[in-house]
């Protein structure tokens with residue numbers, strides 16, 4: 001079975017998935033082995049309990065109906081001046097105690113008569129007994145009445161002993177069961193922990209390109225929900241495994257009790273297995289549909305939450321709500337159908353099979369043990385039925401788990417697919433090199449997707465400390481070039497040299513240590529102004545205030561009562577765009593990288609704030625190689641060199657004055673923006 005069509009890069013077979021889950025499970029192998037041992041212990045002990053009940057009934061409670069012999073032991077049953085004990089080898093002075101339907105009570109017959117003897121006639125003090133072959137024997141008897149208790153009293157001690165054993169077994173079962181559950185859960189929680197941690201480590205090693213392809217929500221789902229699914233798989237496997245162990249143990253019990261009947265019951269298994277297969281198919285069909293509707297509901301919800309503003313502006317709430325409603329109904333309908341199928345084919349069917357087997361057992365015993373006293377058969381049957389119910393329980397357990405097996409397999413394959421995704425290269429080596437910021441792009445071509453070049457033949461040099469403006473129409477490749485410089489993507493054609501060295505020789509970590517990036521959407525995190533500026537460094541309050549002052553952001557900070565310790569909410573919702581941008585400037589100034597990239601960082605800012613940002617930018621760009629990608633040309637007017645991109649190529653280059661005089665594309669763009 002393969003798990004395609006789940007958007008995975010690879011096909012995972014069930015075997016492969018199980019093998020990998022098993023590898024994780026091996027990490028807590030001792031806990032698991034311990035847990036399995038306990039399972040065997042308590043299942044076996046539970047098997048003994050019905051046998052004890054049988055023993056108490058057969059030997060003690062009803063065992064009074066047997067052959068007794070006279071003894072000198074005065075601790076035994078006392079009757080009419082003599083002591084009696086249950087006879088084992090039928091010698092000596094024998095009597096037989098038997099229940100008489102005619103007398104409605106127990107009678108004491110002189111002589112030893114086995115269970116094969118049935119009463120033929122009773123007359124006065126004489127009784128005529130007849131055995132299987134029809135041979136008759138006559139003997140005298142007395143009606144025991146209440147004196148039967150003398151014979152019963154003897155059983156009190158053994159019964160108490162058996163009850164004690166029964167109780168001790170019960171206690172051991174409770175304790176081992178408890179420890180078993182705890183130890184197994186411990187191992188399975190550890191597995192989730194392991195997988196979550198591995199996933200998180202993986203997350204940090206993925207290239208940025210991964211996240212541009214994969215929606216964030218999906219990754220989060222994988223890490224939280226699907227890793228839980230791996231645990232589900234592990235639980236399912238283990239419970240199927242333990243159900244199998246119980247099954248085997250119950251079978252051993254059945255064999256001990258009556259091997260012929262055990263063999264016969266075994267023949268019911270092909271039916272059960274056939275049933276399991278059919279059932280699994282049906283359930284999978286529903287599960288797949290439920291999974292699909294679930295993921296569509298999640299997607300819709302995420303879409304709604306992300307664009308709730310625009311939906312409200314367009315008054316599309318009702319439309320969205322209707323669409324959502326339909327999906328919920330679809331999901332609900334499938335779940336209801338699944339429930340019906342499950343209840344009928346899962347539990348009910350199993351109960352039905354159980355009843356059939358029980359009827360079969362009754363029939364079998366009826367034929368086999370016709371000659372035995374009814375009570376003996378009754379106890380054996382009751383133990384047998386008890387066992388059969390214990391046989392059905394593990395099967396029900398397996399049925400129940402099959403339901404989630406498929407889900408867990410899908411989850412696990414998603415997690416493993418995530419763990420198998422290609423990692424970013426060059427992450428490990430950290431040299432701590434401080435770059436000065438000489439950059440050369442040489443014969444650089446780039447494509448995100450095969451055969452679709454977005455950068456062609458890029459060749460230019462930047463000296464340390466220069467201010468470079470990048471302009472061009474949307475989609476012309478400006479951001480892409482910067483992405484390459486940041487090493488978010490790996491170069492395939494051409495080179496980038498930094499300080500005269502091929503930048504691939506530096507580790508990505510080194511490169512990123514030396515680059516500061518500011519994007520249009522300033523990344524602000526929940527915390528304080530200080531935590532956003534210091535951003536993981538040990539900067540002191542004074543240092544933070546100092547950079548804020550240099551950036552020119554100190555004025556707005558003083559508007560907040562708590563200064564740099566003022567709270568910043570999630571994504572900086574309580575700050576203006578300009579304020580957020582200034583904070584990210586300050587963050588970079590503190591980091592002090594030799595290369596700075598601003599991509600549309602000033603696009604959303606009003607003209608007044610722009611003045612502030614421009615000043616801040618000057619401070620920031622000082623002694624740094626700075627790339628500024630801007631649509632608003634005033635931002636890059638002061639650039640040392642401006643590169644104008646067109647369809648992934650450098651179309652014009654030069655200073656603002658040069659390009660302005662040239663009356664080419666740049667001039668046209670400039671005039672369009674600042675028409676006089």
Ligand SMILES: Nc1ncnc2c1ncn2[C@@H]1O[C@H](COP(=O)(O)OP(=O)(O)OP(=O)(O)O)[C@@H](O)[C@H]1O
Nearest residue numbers: 212448449454472473474475476477478479480481
């Ligand atoms: N992750 C990506 N995968 C595939 N193609 C991409 C990816 N990012 C960008 N592109 C494509 O590469 C081309 C250049 O995009 P890029 O983002 O570099 O343009 P830009 O000049 O920065 O545009 P803008 O001014 O709108 O920001 C576009 O055609 C775009 O569709």
Ligand SMILES: [Mg+2]
Nearest residue numbers: 478479480599
């Ligand atoms: Mg861009």
